[in-house]
Each structure stands twice: as C-alpha cells, then as structure tokens.
Amino acid sequence: MTEQNNNENNFDLPRIENAVKEIINAIGEDPDREGLRDTPSRVARMYEELLAGWKSDPSQHLRVFQERYDEIVLLRDIPFYSVCEHHLMPFIGKAHVAYLPDGRVIGVSKLARIVDSFAHRLQVQERCTGQIADFIMEKLQPMGAAVVMEATHGCMTIRGAKKSGAMMVTSALRGIFKSDQRSRSEVLSLIRGD
Numbered sequence: 001m002t003e004q005n006n007n008e009n010n011f012d013l014p015r016i017e018n019a020v021k022e023i024i025n026a027i028g029e030d031p032d033r034e035g036l037r038d039t040p041s042r043v044a045r046m047y048e049e050l051l052a053g054w055k056s057d058p059s060q061h062l063r064v065f066q067e068r069y070d071e072i073v074l075l076r077d078i079p080f081y082s083v084c085e086h087h088l089m090p091f092i093g094k095a096h097v098a099y100l101p102d103g104r105v106i107g108v109s110k111l112a113r114i115v116d117s118f119a120h121r122l123q124v125q126e127r128c129t130g131q132i133a134d135f136i137m138e139k140l141q142p143m144g145a146a147v148v149m150e151a152t153h154g155c156m157t158i159r160g161a162k163k164s165g166a167m168m169v170t171s172a173l174r175g176i177f178k179s180d181q182r183s184r185s186e187v188l189s190l191i192r193g194d
C-alpha cells in the first residue's frame, strides 16, 4: 500500500461539513451567521489534517539499512498528538521509541513519522502504543522494541473528571524488553533519562 489519494480513500469532506452544520443547528446557533458560515468546511479540513494517519501507510517510512550496531537505539521526547475515539478530543504528549537492532536500523526520523502515522487516527492511547511497538517488531525485526507514551487527555482536563495535568502513561514492551529483566530495566532507565 502506498499513499492513498484515490477518491474512495479520501475523507468525505462534504459529509463532515453537513454533520458539523447539523451540530451547529442542534446547539441552537445560526450556521449562516458570519463567524460560523465557514466553520463546517474548516472543521472538515481540520479532521482531515488531524486524522491523516488513518489514510497513511506507516510502511512508507521504512528505509531500513544494514548496520552493525547492537546497542539500544532510542528516540526520546517525540511530541505527538492524537484524537481520543471516545470524545473526539485531542490527547497530547510525548512518545519515546526504542529498539535493540538485530543487524538492521532505520532512519531515526522515521521513528517519529511512524508515531504520527498511528497517532493521527481515532485512538485510545494503549492501542496506539502497542501498534507502534508491533509495527517496529514486524518490519524491522529487532531483538526488541519499547514504546512509552505520556499524554494529557483533553476529555478529562476541560470536561468530565476535569483533572488538568493528570498524565496517562502507557508502555508496550516487545521481544527481549519483555522477556529479559536487565534489558527491560536498561531501556526504561534510558527512557527516563537516568
């Protein structure tokens, strides 16, 4: 699968626009007043942007090359945003992605691109974390992969539980990072920056 631009895979922007107009009506506002007139199309384009990962293929970011390096590779503090599938609210934070190569490495920026590809979808943080780790295991076939994501969820800061600052931390450990206690401790302490 490559980047998908054919019609059936594009977002149905007019349909999103109609739905947003309907929400504005349901709120009791006037969708034709000046400030709201362009809002449905703005919101449609916004969702297209925020959820672009859904139409992307993370494999396009795989430029794997052979390299004799057998220590942990970690890209720490990758800023990311995602969209919570329960409330369509953003969750925002940092991702840390590590792997222990087995003869193959990847361009380091691609780790950040892979995070975005999975994050820019309707997600829950646990699934997003696991998908990134599983993808790296499958495509790069390293000895192990570790992904930690920490984020604040809009749905519980400005609404609902209203706990601003509460940080959700999720981790996905695969291969040697799951099976070997020392490797696990090493990668987690690198991620913490110890």
Ligand SMILES: Nc1nc2c(ncn2[C@@H]2O[C@H](COP(=O)(O)OP(=O)(O)OP(=O)(O)O)[C@@H](O)[C@H]2O)c(=O)[nH]1
Residues within 6 Å of the ligand: 084, 085, 086, 123, 124, 125, 126, 153, 155, 156, 159, 160, 161
């Ligand atoms: N585990 C997990 N929960 C999430 C994530 N994003 C949002 N949630 C939670 O999804 C839950 C949805 O719960 P519901 O009871 O169906 O929805 P709600 O009535 O709006 O719940 P409140 O947010 O507690 O007001 C909430 O507890 C959210 O905090 C996520 O990425 N992972």
Ligand SMILES: [Zn+2]
Residues within 6 Å of the ligand: 084, 085, 086, 087, 088, 089, 153, 155, 156
């Ligand atoms: Zn939510």
